[in-house]
Amino acid sequence: MPSDVPAHGYDFVVVANRLPVDVSLGDDGEPTWTRSPGGLVTALAPVMASTSGAWVGWGGSPDLELEPFDVDGTELIPVVLTEDDLEKFYEGFSNDTLWPLYHDVIEPPAFHRQWWDSYQKVNRRFAQAAADQAARGATVWVHDYQLQLVPKLLRELRPDLRIGYFHHIPFPPLELFAQLPWRVQVIEGLLGADLVGFQRAGDAANFVRVVRRLTDLTTRGQMVTLNEEEGHTGPGRHVRAAAFPISIDSHAFDQLARTDDVRERALQIRRELGDPEFLLLGVDRLDYTKGIRHRIKAYGELLLDGRLSPQSTTLVQVASPSRENVGAYQQLRDDVELLVGRINGDYGQVGHAPVQYLHQSFPMEEMAALYLAADVMLVTALRDGMNLVAKEYVAARSDDRGALVLSEFTGAADELTGSVLVNPHDIDGMKDAITYAVHMDARESRKRMRRLRRRVLGHDVVAWSEDFLAALNAVPV
Ligand code: G6P
Numbered sequence: 001m002p003s004d005v006p007a008h009g010y011d012f013v014v015v016a017n018r019l020p021v022d023v024s025l026g027d028d029g030e031p032t033w034t035r036s037p038g039g040l041v042t043a044l045a046p047v048m049a050s051t052s053g054a055w056v057g058w059g060g061s062p063d064l065e066l067e068p069f070d071v072d073g074t075e076l077i078p079v080v081l082t083e084d085d086l087e088k089f090y091e092g093f094s095n096d097t098l099w100p101l102y103h104d105v106i107e108p109p110a111f112h113r114q115w116w117d118s119y120q121k122v123n124r125r126f127a128q129a130a131a132d133q134a135a136r137g138a139t140v141w142v143h144d145y146q147l148q149l150v151p152k153l154l155r156e157l158r159p160d161l162r163i164g165y166f167h168h169i170p171f172p173p174l175e176l177f178a179q180l181p182w183r184v185q186v187i188e189g190l191l192g193a194d195l196v197g198f199q200r201a202g203d204a205a206n207f208v209r210v211v212r213r214l215t216d217l218t219t220r221g222q223m224v225t226l227n228e229e230e231g232h233t234g235p236g237r238h239v240r241a242a243a244f245p246i247s248i249d250s251h252a253f254d255q256l257a258r259t260d261d262v263r264e265r266a267l268q269i270r271r272e273l274g275d276p277e278f279l280l281l282g283v284d285r286l287d288y289t290k291g292i293r294h295r296i297k298a299y300g301e302l303l304l305d306g307r308l309s310p311q312s313t314t315l316v317q318v319a320s321p322s323r324e325n326v327g328a329y330q331q332l333r334d335d336v337e338l339l340v341g342r343i344n345g346d347y348g349q350v351g352h353a354p355v356q357y358l359h360q361s362f363p364m365e366e367m368a369a370l371y372l373a374a375d376v377m378l379v380t381a382l383r384d385g386m387n388l389v390a391k392e393y394v395a396a397r398s399d400d401r402g403a404l405v406l407s408e409f410t411g412a413a414d415e416l417t418g419s420v421l422v423n424p425h426d427i428d429g430m431k432d433a434i435t436y437a438v439h440m441d442a443r444e445s446r447k448r449m450r451r452l453r454r455r456v457l458g459h460d461v462v463a464w465s466e467d468f469l470a471a472l473n474a475v476p477v
Contacts, residue, residue, distance in 0.1 A: 003128070003157040009135030010054040010075065012047055015126055015154075016040065017094075017146040019076050023059035023066060031066055033059075040143070042249040043461040047469065048074045056129045062086050079129050081122065088118030091325050094146045100328070101180060102145060102172050103289045103383040104409075107328045109179070116182050120149060123189070127153035136160050139472065142193065144168045149185070152192030164472040165193040168246065169385040170411075171203040174210050184214055191217075191226060194237075194475040197244040197468050199385045199411035204241045211241075240475050244468045245411060246386050250395045250460040257368040257396035265369035274352055277312035278438050281374035283367065283389045284381075286319040286359065288332045291380040291407060291424040293339060296355065298380075298430040300343045303354060307435055310347035310354040315378075316370065320361040333359070371396035376437045377404045379412070380424040386411035390419070394452040403437040403445050404452065405430075415459075418451035 020041040021033040035041070047053065054075040059066060062085075066078040081090065092115035101109040127150045130140055142150045142165045151165050167190075177183060187210060190196050198204045208219050218225045225236040256262060270279060280299065284290035299315050302308040319336065323329045337357070344353040362370075371377070377393040387410040394404065394416070406412060406419035413421060420440075422433040440448075 001157070002159065003131040005136045005158070005160070006132060006134070009138060010052045010133050011135050011138050012051045012053040013130050013134045013138060013140045014040075014044060014053070014055045014057075014143070015130045015140060015147060015150055016055070016057045016143040017090075019055060019057035019059055019078060020074075021059075021071060021076065022061075023064060023078065024061055025064065031059075031064075031069070033069075033071070035071075036060075040461075042252070043246075043465040044141075046462055047465060048072075052135075054133045056126060056133065075133075077129055077133055079126055085118060085122050087325075088112075088115045089122040090146070091323065093119040095323050095326050096328070097180075098145045098148075099169070099289075101176060102169050104170075104172065105176055105179075106382050107288055111179075111181055113181075123147055123149035124153055126150050127157060130154055131157040134158060134161055137162070139164070139469070141166065141469070141472075149189035150192075151196075152189045155192040162472060162475075162477060163193045164195045164197065164468065165190060166197040166244065166246075166468060167203065167385075168199070170200075170383055171198055171206045171210075173206050174213055177206070177210050178214070183210075187211060187214055191224060191239050194239060194477055195468070195472040196239060196241045197471075198241065199243065199245055200414055201243045203385075203411075204243050207241050238476055240471070242471065244464060244471070245415060245459075246388070247456065247459050247461045247464050248388050248391045248395060249462075250391070250457045253364075253368065253392055253395035254398055254457065256364060257372055258398055262365055262368045262372060265366070266372035269369055269373040273314050273316070273356065276314040278308070278314075278376070279374050280313065280315040280376045280378055280434070280438075281370055281393075282315065282317040282319075282378045282380075283370070284319055285322040286329065286333055286336070287322055288328055289381055289383050291382045292317065292319060292336055293332075294382070294424045294427065294430065295378050295380040296336065296339045296343065298427050298434060299355070300339070300346075301427065302431050302434060303343065303347050305431075307431070308438070311349070311352070313438075314352075314354060314356060316356045316358070316374070318358045318360070318362065318367075318370070321359060367392065368396050371402075372399075375402060376434065377402065378434070379404065379406045379410060380422060380430065381407045381410050382424055384410040384412075388412075390416060391456050394449070394456040397449055397453070400446045400449045400453070401442070402449060403440050404448075405433050405437050415455050416452055417455075418448035 023033045056077045100107040224239040227236045340357045379390045390412040404419040
């Protein structure tokens with residue numbers, strides 16, 4: 001059923017699971033919000049500033065019913081998620097079905113029909129909220145795996161819109177995607193968009209292959225043609241699938257890491273750690289896709305083998321809490337904490353632990369100081385759509401020092417060719433790569449870091465959103 005076009009709609013509408021702020025209700029019932037750190041907000045700031053923009057998303061707490069409110073000229077449109085939605089749509093279908101399925105089934109995905117029902121219901125709610133806000137002919141940009149049905153649902157409500165979708169996480173090969181009992185519905189959902197964007201060319205290719213094998217539609221290169229079925233009159237509609245690797249606000253990060261406060265804090269961190277000869281760093285959401293266990297295992301073996309000295313080496317592992325109601329995340333936390341405890345028990349001394357494990361989140365300033373303090377950054381994800389931590393590390397290193405050990409299973413590996421690439425499943429190979437990075441001579445690490453910085457500073461998140469939106473405008477509709 002087409003929706004009415006609102007009298008005062010917005011020309012540009014973003015739809016994402018989360019709003020760019022975290023909202024909570026004060027004792028007086030008044031909402032207070034804090035800006036959530038995140039590239040998407042920065043990426044879209046120029047577009048939002050030049051047009052009338054709205055952002056449809058969830059405020060981050062259950063059962064929060066709020067009126068739309070304005071933050072820096074963008075209208076935020078809160079969508080309610082109930083406790084039941086959180087359990088079935090968010091923790092269930094999004095993060096216990098799709099997340100593991102799309103990350104190489106590192107953990108087994110769970111398939112539950114009630115979760116799927118909830119996913120459909122919540123996607124309908126987001127689609128309706130977007131339909132209620134968009135002006136005639138507006139551009140709507142839908143984000144990520146939580147909302148894959150929104151493009152189709154929105155097109156049914158509002159055929160006048162130009163709809164883009166960006167998939168922030170990997171898109172799996174057909175052989176894995178085919179496990180999903182609702183695979184055709186998900187594909188049809190995505191094909192409601194005019195442009196479907198992915199992190200890597202390989203993700204886009206996986207998607208096109210899935211379309212070819214699971215539907216009767218015609219594909220040609222990156223283009224899928226719809227509405228060619230018998231009886232349809234008029235031209236077919238085209239959907240383009242292509243790669244748009246996301247980035248960070250590189251220049252802002254570079255500037256932040258150059259400030260006196262951050263530099264001083266970086267020196268202080270090293271001092272507080274007892275001035276280690278080698279400081280290694282891992283920064284991740286505590287997620288089984290990030291390869292934290294593999295990394296710590298490799299580090300522990302390097303200490304055991306005597307290739308790294310526990311007296312002069314420290315690994316700082318920041319693991320920010322994430323999706324704590326999902327079983328696989330609870331198990332991961334236990335596993336990581338057991339491993340860290342063993343290594344510190346075996347190799348620690350009074351006043352010195354070889355692993356500094358922080359199950360916390362930190363503000364950007366502290367992260368920049370940690371990046372600047374670290375000799376070697378370890379990004380060893382088993383699968384990752386992009387991995388922005390790798391890019392942040394590079395953006396912070398205006399001193400052209402430091403080395404990046406990077407998993408070939410991240411999207412970032414396609415771009416960051418100055419890194420030391422590793423297969424995190426190969427523990428011996430990873431140990432060699434870490435040793436190589438630790439002992440890399442200054443000339444080589446400078447050369448590599450300059451190359452990395454050219455890429456990261458030359459392609460920031462604003463360029464990413466401009467590329468995507470230009471391509472969306474160019475798709476024939
Ligand atoms: C990944 C996803 C995002 C998600 C983020 C944090 O980066 O691509 O869509 O928002 O993780 O996860 P959370 O479940 O806390 O939103």
